[in-house]
Amino acid sequence: MARIVMKFGGTSVADLDRIRTVAGRVKREVEAGNQVAVVVSAMAGATNQLVRWCQDLSPLHDAREYDTVVATGEQVTIGLLAIALQAVGVEARSWQGWQVPILTDSAHGKARVEGIDGSELVRRMEAGQVPVVAGFQGVEPERNRVTTLGRGGSDLSAVALAAALKADRCDIYTDVDGIYTTDPRIVPRARKLERVSYEEMLELASVGAKVLQTRSVELAMKQRVRVQVLSSFEDKPGSLVVDEDEIVEQPLVSGIAYSRDDAKVTLRRVPDRPGVAARVFDALAGANVNVDMIVQNVGADGTTDMTFTVGKADLARAQDVLGRVREELGYEALLADPEVAKISVVGIGMRSHAGVATTMFRALAEKGINIQVISTSEIKVSVLVGAEYTELAVRALHTAYGLDGPAG
Amino acid sequence: MARIVMKFGGTSVADLDRIRTVAGRVKREVEAGNQVAVVVSAMAGATNQLVRWCQDLSPLHDAREYDTVVATGEQVTIGLLAIALQAVGVEARSWQGWQVPILTDSAHGKARVEGIDGSELVRRMEAGQVPVVAGFQGVEPERNRVTTLGRGGSDLSAVALAAALKADRCDIYTDVDGIYTTDPRIVPRARKLERVSYEEMLELASVGAKVLQTRSVELAMKQRVRVQVLSSFEDKPGSLVVDEDEIVEQPLVSGIAYSRDDAKVTLRRVPDRPGVAARVFDALAGANVNVDMIVQNVGADGTTDMTFTVGKADLARAQDVLGRVREELGYEALLADPEVAKISVVGIGMRSHAGVATTMFRALAEKGINIQVISTSEIKVSVLVGAEYTELAVRALHTAYGLDGPAG
Numbered sequence: 001m002a003r004i005v006m007k008f009g010g011t012s013v014a015d016l017d018r019i020r021t022v023a024g025r026v027k028r029e030v031e032a033g034n035q036v037a038v039v040v041s042a043m044a045g046a047t048n049q050l051v052r053w054c055q056d057l058s059p060l061h062d063a064r065e066y067d068t069v070v071a072t073g074e075q076v077t078i079g080l081l082a083i084a085l086q087a088v089g090v091e092a093r094s095w096q097g098w099q100v101p102i103l104t105d106s107a108h109g110k111a112r113v114e115g116i117d118g119s120e121l122v123r124r125m126e127a128g129q130v131p132v133v134a135g136f137q138g139v140e141p142e143r144n145r146v147t148t149l150g151r152g153g154s155d156l157s158a159v160a161l162a163a164a165l166k167a168d169r170c171d172i173y174t175d176v177d178g179i180y181t182t183d184p185r186i187v188p189r190a191r192k193l194e195r196v197s198y199e200e201m202l203e204l205a206s207v208g209a210k211v212l213q214t215r216s217v218e219l220a221m222k223q224r225v226r227v228q229v230l231s232s233f234e235d236k237p238g239s240l241v242v243d244e245d246e247i248v249e250q251p252l253v254s255g256i257a258y259s260r261d262d263a264k265v266t267l268r269r270v271p272d273r274p275g276v277a278a279r280v281f282d283a284l285a286g287a288n289v290n291v292d293m294i295v296q297n298v299g300a301d302g303t304t305d306m307t308f309t310v311g312k313a314d315l316a317r318a319q320d321v322l323g324r325v326r327e328e329l330g331y332e333a334l335l336a337d338p339e340v341a342k343i344s345v346v347g348i349g350m351r352s353h354a355g356v357a358t359t360m361f362r363a364l365a366e367k368g369i370n371i372q373v374i375s376t377s378e379i380k381v382s383v384l385v386g387a388e389y390t391e392l393a394v395r396a397l398h399t400a401y402g403l404d405g406p407a408g
Numbered sequence: 409m410a411r412i413v414m415k416f417g418g419t420s421v422a423d424l425d426r427i428r429t430v431a432g433r434v435k436r437e438v439e440a441g442n443q444v445a446v447v448v449s450a451m452a453g454a455t456n457q458l459v460r461w462c463q464d465l466s467p468l469h470d471a472r473e474y475d476t477v478v479a480t481g482e483q484v485t486i487g488l489l490a491i492a493l494q495a496v497g498v499e500a501r502s503w504q505g506w507q508v509p510i511l512t513d514s515a516h517g518k519a520r521v522e523g524i525d526g527s528e529l530v531r532r533m534e535a536g537q538v539p540v541v542a543g544f545q546g547v548e549p550e551r552n553r554v555t556t557l558g559r560g561g562s563d564l565s566a567v568a569l570a571a572a573l574k575a576d577r578c579d580i581y582t583d584v585d586g587i588y589t590t591d592p593r594i595v596p597r598a599r600k601l602e603r604v605s606y607e608e609m610l611e612l613a614s615v616g617a618k619v620l621q622t623r624s625v626e627l628a629m630k631q632r633v634r635v636q637v638l639s640s641f642e643d644k645p646g647s648l649v650v651d652e653d654e655i656v657e658q659p660l661v662s663g664i665a666y667s668r669d670d671a672k673v674t675l676r677r678v679p680d681r682p683g684v685a686a687r688v689f690d691a692l693a694g695a696n697v698n699v700d701m702i703v704q705n706v707g708a709d710g711t712t713d714m715t716f717t718v719g720k721a722d723l724a725r726a727q728d729v730l731g732r733v734r735e736e737l738g739y740e741a742l743l744a745d746p747e748v749a750k751i752s753v754v755g756i757g758m759r760s761h762a763g764v765a766t767t768m769f770r771a772l773a774e775k776g777i778n779i780q781v782i783s784t785s786e787i788k789v790s791v792l793v794g795a796e797y798t799e800l801a802v803r804a805l806h807t808a809y810g811l812d813g814p815a816g
Contacts, residue, residue: 016464053488056424058495065494068502069487072480079477080461086473087466094476098506099552144507 002168003035003125007135007158010044011175012232013077016084022232023084025173026130030090035125037165038092039135039158040081042073063108067137067148071097074134074154082132092130095121097137097146102157104138104147111138111147113156113219116164125165133161155216163223170220170227171238176211177231178239179204181403182256186391190398191405193254194237197244200254203346203380217241244348252356253347253401256394260387262292262309264340264372265318269303269332276329280306280322287321289314293342293375293384303332307373309384312338340372341390344382345397357381363400369393410576411443411533415543415566418452419583420640421485424492430640431492433581434538438498443533445573446500447543447566448489450481471516472553475545479505479554482542482562490540500538503529505545505554510565512546512555519546519555521564521627524572533573541569563624571631578628578635579646584619585639586647587612589811590664594799598806599813601662605652608662611754611788625649652756660764661755661809664802668795670700670717672748672780673726677711677740684737688714688730695729697722701750701783701792711740715781717792720746748780749798752790753805765789771808777801 006029008022022040029036041047050070054061078094085092097104100121104111121131135154138147149156155172162170178192179201196204198221205214211229220227220241230238244250270276277296284291294308310318315336322334350356357374360381364371369392373384385393398404414437416430430448437444449455458478462469486502493500505512508529512519529539543562546555557564563580570578586600587609604612606629613622619637628635628649638646652658678684685704692699702716718726723744730742758764765782768789772779777800781792793801806812 016461019465050484053424053484054491057427057488057491061491062494065487065490065502067487068490068504069484072483075480075483076458076461076477079473079475080465082473082476083462083465083469086470094473096476096554146504 001033001035003165004029005037005039005158005162005165005167005170006173007039007154007171008041008173008232009154009175010041010047012173013040013081014044016080018232019077019080019084022081022173023088023090025232026085027088027090030130037121037125037131037133037161037167038081039133039154039161040074040077041135041154042077046073046076064145067108067146071134071137071146071148074136078132078134085130085132090130091128092132093124095131095133097134098139098143100133101143102133102138102160103143104140104149106140106145106147108140108145108147110150111140113138113149113160114141116160118161118164122165133157152213155213156219159216159220159223159225159227162225163219168226170225172212172227172229173232174211174229175231175233176229177234177236178229179211179241179255181254182394182398183258186258186394187398187404189404189407191403193239195240195242195247196254197247197348198241199244199379200346200348201241203344203377204255204257212241247348250349251347252349252353253345253403254349255346256397256401256403257344257346258390258394259342260390261312262340262342262384263312263315263336263338264307264309264384265315265322266335266337267306267322267329267331267333268335269299270306271330272298272302272304277306279325279329283321283325284310284318287317289318289321293373293382295373309340309342309373339387340384341387341393342382342384343390343393343397344380345401346380348379350379350381359400360397363396364393367392367396369396409441409443411573412437413445413447413566413570413573413575413578414581415447415562415579416449416581416640417562417583418449418455420581421448421489422452424488427485427488427492430489430581431496431498433640434493435496435498438538445529445533445539445541445569445575446489447541447562447569448482448485449543449562450485454481454484475516475554475556479542479545479556482544486540486542493538493540498538499536500540501532503539503541505542506547506551508541509551510541510546510568511551512548512557514548514553514555516548516553516555518558519548521546521557521568522549524568526569526572530573541565560621560624563621564627567624567628567631567633567635570633571627576634578633580620580635580637581640582619582637583639583641584637585642585644586637587619587649587663589662589813590802590806591666594666594802595806595812597812597815599811601647603648603650603655604662605655605756606649607652607787608754608756609649611752611785612663612665620649655756658757659755660757660761661753661811662757663754664805664809664811665752665754666798666802667750667752668798669720670748670750670792671720671723671744671746672715672717672792673723673730674743674745675714675730675737675739675741676743677707678714679738680706680710680712685714687733687737691729691733692718692726695725697726697729701781701790703781717748717750717781747795748792749795749801750790750792751798751801751805752788753809754788756787758787758789767808768805771804772801775800775804777804
């Protein structure tokens with residue numbers, strides 16, 4: 001007997017037939033003797049429609065009213081799934097955020113979960129009932145107004161609920177069947193990972209493997225919630241995201257991630273004096289521009305070239321901000337290049353092994369790929385390369401680290 | 409300064425443009441110096457879609473889950489209208505049933521309002537805010553589950569809220585512009601009534617003038633809420649439903665109503681002995697068949713013919729039930745005729761005047777219309793006639809009681 005939270009996203013509950021399929025899956029877990037709670041998103045497309053109505057009425061709408069409107073998407077799904085479960089003989093009851101309650105702060109539209117009182121749900125699960133909980137929503141501290149957690153918040157609801165219920169596992173059903181060593185569309189011989197650590201998942205998520213929201217992984221890590229990512233359309237085990245202690249054989253490298261969401265900015269011939277870098281990044285932070293990779297080469301003539309990456313969506317803003325401080329900083333030119341990709345090699349095994357970066361540089365050099373910027377963390381090495389080399393680089397590294405599975 | 413509850417039905421909030429129009433109307437009342445609360449239905453069509461989903465998943469679905477699903481329709485509208493009001497500079501906030509709270513019993517799907525705590529709403533109205541309240545919904549006594557009042561329940565919500573807020577008036581905006589002396593589709597010279605009493609409205613509503621739900625009128629009468637029925641699409645005063653004391657000149661007859669929803673049942677040659685009628689109507693009541701008009705003619709040979717009307721939808725059930733007790737009752741034949749119409753003459757003036765029925769019978773006789781059954785109440789005379797005479801009878805009576813307005 002295990003206690004499991006099962007979470008189904010919008011495509012998994014997109015119509016009545018899929019809701020019936022979900023009911024069947026839940027029934028199987030119940031019949032296997034497990035205590036089950038379910039978290040669901042809105043039916044695919046529903047939330048977008050509701051968001052559009054709010055925006056059409058007023059671009060600067062009251063976030064509290066926005067939350068009232070968009071929270072209805074999940075409310076419909078919980079009621080329908082409860083009905084579908086009862087129809088196949090599974091005792092079930094729907095729960096809105098305020099009913100549980102799922103307490104959040106009052107940052108409407110992007111609220112943070114502050115606590116979940118899971119006692120009543122546990123009591124009912126122990127009595128054999130399946131709680132069907134609305135994802136993405138909660139209630140603010142005064143317990144009178146509905147809040148939402150921001151897009152993708154249903155994963156977060158599921159992980160937070162799993163923590164509150166002390167569940168053995170949080171199963172996230174989605175349209176992919178697990179976490180892969182890299183994007184299977186680029187490398188057909190990519191392998192599904194049986195287990196991956198929270199830390200690795202965070203690096204993989206933040207650099208482009210969009211299976212699990214970063215906030216959800218952070219919360220799972222903090223609360224030690226074991227998360228399984230699996231397919232709602234196929235019937236096979238997925239990938240487990242767990243504490244690294246649970247991973248017996250820690251591979252040197254678990255996966256190769258990539259992202260085309262960044263742009264490279266270079267400031268040419270910046271006067272090489274103390275405080276210049278601080279001024280550059282202060283200005284960017286003030287304009288809400290996040291900076292990722294940074295390198296600086298000291299030149300011979302008292303100037304330096306400073307290169308860094310920003311989100312592509314922020315590039316215009318970054319150029320504007322830096323243009324306005326050009327006089328003050330005294331740099332010669334600002335070069336912007338959006339045609340770059342960040343390729344990352346991720347693995348907790350790196351902590352105890354040297355030579356990971358060397359393998360990477362050699363593999364890329366062999367394919368004639370020029371490395372523009374390098375950055376490293378404890379469990380990750382990232383390089384910036386020309387965007388046109390993305391697939392070539394990912395494939396070369398996947399092979400170089402011995403990740404290729406059997407030919408498909 | 410007056411305190412007004414404005415209620416808008418599904419067609420009045422069917423899309424964003426109409427919601428904007430509603431916001432404009434509310435703004436006008438606010439700018440005229442009134443304290444305003446608004447009650448809205450779901451966008452036209454939304455509730456039907458939600459109901460269909462529940463039924464498709466399971467014809468015998470849990471009414472509590474049904475309520476969870478269908479209550480979302482109004483939740484969407486209150487949020488959108490609050491946004492639209494704020495966009496035109498009117499301070500507004502949405503209120504779901506559980507937030508007010510609107511307390512009901514726990515008869516999910518057809519709950520009764522048991523009480524509304526209007527104190528917070530009044531406080532905010534006095535401070536200049538417009539509460540936008542979801543019609544059709546409430547919360548059960550434990551305050552954890554959403555209830556709905558049954559179809560058409562938004563009118564009921566509006567009247568109950570008007571009573572709780574001690575409002576001067578409850579304005580029901582709809583797709584007709586008031587209460588007419590009869591159906592204008594049948595009698596183009598029908599006149600809009602400036603005022604009509606609760607009692608008359610009840611008789612008019614229950615016999616076919618489907619402007620206001622019977623339960624809403626009953627509640628308005630009980631709580632002495634002045635109700636105005638007016639058009640959401642035109643800009644003119646509607647009809648006031650008020651206490652008869654407020655009607656200075658009480659006309660003898662206020663309106664002519666008709667209904668084609670009944671069927672006539674005749675039991676031929678029923679043995680004329682005590683307890684037979686009781687047995688007939690007991691059997692029907694046991695099968696949940698409501699009986700309306702009843703006549704019984706005593707025959708010469710110890711038998712009697714018994715005639716009554718039942719709802720057309722109940723006719724098959726009534727025939728079935730009566731067929732099964734035929735042996736016991738010993739009647740000769742059961743005749744059923746769905747091709748009938750009930751025509752009613754309604755007016756509080758009848759209480760103090762004789763001769764109303766005579767005028768009715770004479771007018772119908774002059775047109776050669778045979779009266780099949782007659783029933784009367786304090787303020788109503790109803791007759792059953794062949795369905796093909798409906799329009800002819802309504803027109804003849806409208807003229808006979810001097811109700812015709814100027815030719816259009």
